[in-house]
Amino acid sequence: MNEFAAKKLGEVLAFALVGDETLEKGRSVLSPVLGENELTDILDKNRIHADELKKLAGELGVSEIVNAKFEKTGAKLREMRELYIGGEWENPTEILEWSGFFEGAAFVHWGLVKGVAETLNHELLMTLAEECMNFHHDLLDTISSELQSVGQTKAQ
Numbered sequence: 001m002n003e004f005a006a007k008k009l010g011e012v013l014a015f016a017l018v019g020d021e022t023l024e025k026g027r028s029v030l031s032p033v034l035g036e037n038e039l040t041d042i043l044d045k046n047r048i049h050a051d052e053l054k055k056l057a058g059e060l061g062v063s064e065i066v067n068a069k070f071e072k073t074g075a076k077l078r079e080m081r082e083l084y085i086g087g088e089w090e091n092p093t094e095i096l097e098w099s100g101f102f103e104g105a106a107f108v109h110w111g112l113v114k115g116v117a118e119t120l121n122h123e124l125l126m127t128l129a130e131e132c133m134n135f136h137h138d139l140l141d142t143i144s145s146e147l148q149s150v151g152q153t154k155a156q
Contacts, residue, residue: 005116006062009053010069012113012132015106016050017070018077022102026095033092033146042139049132056125077102093150099143107136 023030023043031039057066081098088094114129116122 001060001062001116001120003065005120006057006060006065007069008109008112008116009057009062010066011073012106012109013050013053013057013066013070014073014077015102015109015136016046016053018074018081019102019106020046020050021078022081022095022099026089026092029090029092030095033096034142038142045135049128049135052128056128093147096143096147096150100140100147103136103140103143107133107140110136
């Protein structure tokens with residue numbers, strides 16, 4: 001695995017872990033909106049994906065590159081998140097709007113990883129990429145649906 005590919009693993013690792021942090025930070029206001037079971041399921045999946053990425057990086061001998069890129073990308077994502085949400089962590093609509101940006105970006109980053117996996121003919125990474133693309137796409141649909149409901153309610 002070359003440096004480009006390893007860095008892409010670091011980026012999707014950042015999406016998994018920063019996504020997890022975001023949901024935990026906003027849990028008290030997101031739980032009534034998304035449901036506690038759904039929120040727990042999302043958190044569990046993010047953690048599983050992160051664990052699988054870390055394990056894979058170790059097996060491929062690229063942990064140092066992956067971790068360095070995770071740190072850099074994670075810092076950028078947190079900075080963008082704080083800029084967007086700011087002091088509105090008690091507003092589920094703001095968190096969901098941010099999550100729309102975030103999940104769309106996570107989805108396309110996993111698309112890059114899928115391309116890497118296909119080129120390397122790495123079955124495990126290909127399967128993980130497809131699973132994660134589906135996960136982030138489904139989550140984006142859920143967020144969009146919730147925001148549509150907010151729009152309907154607030155327009156009355």
